[in-house]
Amino acid sequence: MTAELYDTVIVGGGPAGLGAALYLGRSRRRVALVDSGDARNMAAGVMHNMLTNDGVTIADFRARARAEISRYGVEFVDDEVISVAPEGDRLVTVAKESGAFRSRTVIYAAGVRSKVPDVPGLAALWGKGVFECPYCHAYEVRDGHFGVYGGAVPGECLAATLTAWTSSLTYLSDRRELPEEEQGFLTASGVKIVPEKIASVAAHPDGVAVDLTDGSVLTFTALFLHMDTEPRVEPLRPWLQAADLTEVQTDERGRTSLPRLYVAGDLGKNMQQAAMAAASGGLAAMAVNADLIREDRPGALYDLPPAAH
Numbered sequence: 001m002t003a004e005l006y007d008t009v010i011v012g013g014g015p016a017g018l019g020a021a022l023y024l025g026r027s028r029r030r031v032a033l034v035d036s037g038d039a040r041n042m043a044a045g046v047m048h049n050m051l052t053n054d055g056v057t058i059a060d061f062r063a064r065a066r067a068e069i070s071r072y073g074v075e076f077v078d079d080e081v082i083s084v085a086p087e088g089d090r091l092v093t094v095a096k097e098s099g100a101f102r103s104r105t106v107i108y109a110a111g112v113r114s115k116v117p118d119v120p121g122l123a124a125l126w127g128k129g130v131f132e133c134p135y136c137h138a139y140e141v142r143d144g145h146f147g148v149y150g151g152a153v154p155g156e157c158l159a160a161t162l163t164a165w166t167s168s169l170t171y172l173s174d175r176r177e178l179p180e181e182e183q184g185f186l187t188a189s190g191v192k193i194v195p196e197k198i199a200s201v202a203a204h205p206d207g208v209a210v211d212l213t214d215g216s217v218l219t220f221t222a223l224f225l226h227m228d229t230e231p232r233v234e235p236l237r238p239w240l241q242a243a244d245l246t247e248v249q250t251d252e253r254g255r256t257s258l259p260r261l262y263v264a265g266d267l268g269k270n271m272q273q274a275a276m277a278a279a280s281g282g283l284a285a286m287a288v289n290a291d292l293i294r295e296d297r298p299g300a301l302y303d304l305p306p307a308a309h
Helices: 015-026 040-044 057-069 154-160 180-188 272-297
Strands: 005-011 031-035 077-078 081-087 090-097 099-108 112-115 145-149 168-172 192-194 196-205 207-212 217-220 220-224 226-232 261-263
Touching: 005 015, 015 057, 031 099, 031 180, 031 272, 040 112, 057 261, 090 180, 099 168, 112 261, 145 154, 145 207, 145 217, 154 168, 154 180, 154 192, 154 220, 207 220, 261 272
Parallel strands: 005 031, 005 099, 031 077, 099 261, 145 168, 145 220, 168 192
Antiparallel strands: 081 090, 090 099, 112 226, 196 207, 207 217
């Protein structure tokens, strides 16, 4: 275990963790950020909708962010966190190779995992012709012919959203029986429905080829889909008894009902976008800083209102 007592250990080095680190570093807090480097958006290669960073590679964004934040004394640890648990009035974060870090607070920003549907070839094209976020990827393939996969998670709202970038859309239900309401939304959006079973998905010179079990082949400029996700909260077990951190988040600044634990990014109650994640990191950092001031200088700040779930 490291001898230092940190004000905050941040778990996760994506936009949320980096945003929190910047705020806390500039608040003169002793901070360590531990990151495993396997964020789910790495497959996309580039990021969009971040002011002054639109279209930059994710790797470049992270490297430049770390360089900027390091000026404020934040320590970066490339390692995998395996546990976070309370120990008296402190929290102990244990990393696989680096050991234990004691801190007064933890901001947990480890993100979520995307659950790619079990369609042959789909996972290999994730981020390379197969996308989830229209705001992140649709502009680059605008006016093309889009497929929308709705065989696992319904995607009628995604299909409607994509009409901002193209008028040529096909909905692939993959033999899932569509409820009448879902069909109505798709009809209103002018989206063609293909009910046949998908055999496989593969790269194509025009984008993506979808082989159907009836022998036909459809080609698309890009394929979009909604996916289920699973929270990356294993290190918090058994301290965290809830299914995820949204169930224990008590305010918009990332406080939780678990003492001294804060949440930021895709694990919290905010839209899963890089810009929103970075903002949530800043909010959590401000909550941490204020709560540490409350602890160090009793009576210096107003009391927090009762927690609301």
